[in-house]
Amino acid sequence: MRALPAALAAVVISGSTPAVAAVSPDHPLILDVDVTAACGQPSTGRVTVFNPANKNVEWRVRQNGAVITGTGPDFTLPGTGEFLVDAREPGRAYGKVWRDEVSGGCDPVRVVSVGDSVVWNQGVDQHQKFPRLTAELLGDATGRGFAHRDHSISGAVLDAPDLPCPGSYTQDPDGDGEMELGEVTAQMPDVFCQLEKAASQETDLVIINGCINDMDPLLGIPLGITPGTEDVPTAVRRECGGVGAAPTNPAANVPYFSGAKVGYGGRGMREAIEKAHSLPGRPKVLVVDFYYALSRASFVPRWFCTDRGFSVQNEQLCLQNIGRAPQRFEQFTRESAEAYRLAVAEANAASADGPFAVVGDGLFTLDNAAFAANRKVWQLPNEDEQFSLRQEACPRYSATALQCLTAAIAHPDTAGSRQYAENFLRNQQLRQWFGLSSNTTPLEVVRDGDTVTLRAPAGSEFRWYFGDGGSAAGGREVTHTYTTSGPHLPRVVVDGRLHEARDSVRVKSGI
Known part of the structure; x- marks a missing residue:
């Protein structure tokens, strides 16, 4: 995903550009630290x-x-647990710290x-990204420790068979298949290609998304x-579900940069899951699942449109x-x-x-x-933890530098990242x-028109979550x-454990 809030999207359409404040990056920056843990032996690592x-x-x-210094890429850790890595030009101060740990x-x-x-x-620092936090929480809960490899990249589409899946990418400077420069918006590799890159080692859990x-x-x-x-529902069924695609991609020739131009392969989430x-x-x-990048609870001020010197036509378009x-x-x-839920159900049934x-x-x-009021996403172009990297990397490696610089907007921040991981462990x-x-006992749902009674x-x-973005503390029932049409999947957290309804609820009222 590379979504911007609608206000900024309207600004881009109208030809104006949002101001991006300059932030002095700390160079050189650590892009990645790969550690190979050997049971009963010192762990070796490589710095990028x-x-x-x-x-x-x-x-x-x-x-x-203990402190180890070097200039080449390889090192040996003195022990286990958390370690810190940073870099500098000789004689200057060290730059931003990279945190990791070895089990x-x-x-x-x-x-x-x-x-x-x-x-x-x-926009989130490596040690606070939710896939890594999920691995860490699982490792702690099981007593096994964890190892995490990340092949995701900003701007990736789910299925783009016309895009190449070569052995290396610019965003993968050490050639290991992981996108160390994943902050840079790009349309390759697609999720199916990423899965091919992940096939070199045995894995216990794959964390996956796609299609936005x-x-x-x-x-x-x-x-x-x-x-x-x-x-929207038709587009989701086509792109996320992989069904109903027309022979010709309707967005193939749009005159602007868009994943929709290439993300039209016909394979949906079920195929990716399998x-x-x-x-x-x-x-x-x-x-x-996705979060709410923007919602009716968002306050998007009118001055985004009215105080920017737009023409009358562009001001009205913006509003x-x-x-x-x-x-x-x-x-x-x-x-x-809902498309993800159905894809999972179909894949499980056929397994x-x-x-x-x-x-x-x-x-x-x-x-x-x-x-x-309680936002869990980045709101400003330069407030996230990885802006200093994008400030240098985007003009070098992105065809759309402005979008790349602002790409963290409306993505989960550090608090949102932890919320993802902690709630995954409730599943x-x-x-x-x-x-x-x-x-795994499901919650009970009794429906009366647009109203449901949940037990x-x-x-x-x-703590109840109704599937429409609403939440409430309450009792057992x-x-x-519902005031929106759905689909809505009711959930409840009982004493820290998540229970879900068997099926989603659709109603006639609302959007």
Whole structure:
């Protein structure tokens, strides 16, 4: 995903550009630290440095009071646990710290992540990205420790068979198949190609998403300008579900940069889920639901349109776009969640070795969106943790430098990242697969028109999530009336464990 809030999207359409404040980057920057843990032996590692000035670089590794320095890429860790890596030009101060850890266990939970900028967790430092946090929490809960490999990249589409899947990419400077420069918006590799890159090692869990860039989150989802995105549910069924695609891509010739131009291969999330399960080790698959990038709880001020010197026509277009974008983003979040749920159900039903996939939800609410009261996403172009890297990397490696610089906007921030990971670990099916305490009893749903009565399994503390962006604390039984059409999947967290309804609820009222 590379979505911007609708206000900024309207600015881009009208030909103006948002101001991006200059931030002095710390160079050189650590792009990646790959560590190979050997049971009972010292762990070896390799440092990848972003060094645009092409000057001499020295790095240091700090762990448990020990300090290792060097200029080549390889090092050996003195122990286990957390370690810090930073780099500098000789004689200057060290730059930004890279944090990581090496597990002391001999059977770590091996996690791979693939997808677009949502799974890449745009703008968040590596040690706080939710796929890594999920691996870490699983490793802690099981006592096994963890190992995480990330093949996701900003701007990736789900399925683009016309894009090449070569052995290396500019965004992969060390050639290991992971996109160390994943902050740079690009349309390659697609998710299926990423899964091919992940096939070199055995895996226990694949964290995956896809299809939002196939619909164009800048001009398609919020505005319906990109051909084929006029009706959100239809576009989701085509791009996320992989069904109903016309012989010709309606967005093939749009005169602007868009994933919809190439993301039209016909394979949907079910095929991606099944391909993930086919990796060595026959891993389980966690499909990541989207959050609310923008919602009706967002406050998008009119001065985004009225105080910028627009022509009357462009000012009205801007105001119109602001008005329709929140509802369309909400609709996409609900419809894509349903498409994922159906893809998981179909893949599990067809599996020869039992259910292996589950949908993971961050339990985000409408007020977690951009410009809302309790936002959990980046709102400004330069407030995220990776802006200094994009400031240098985007002009070098991106064909759309402005979009690239602002690409973290409306993506989960550090608090949103942790919310994703912590709620994934509440999922009963995921817990069961990894030998953790679980209770997969679904919540009961009794429907009366647009109103549902929900009853949870027994417990002492209940937090309800109704699937429409609303949430409430309550008792074991609650009643809720829907004002949007759905689909809505009710959920409840009982004493820290997640329970879901068996099926989603659709109603006639609302959008």
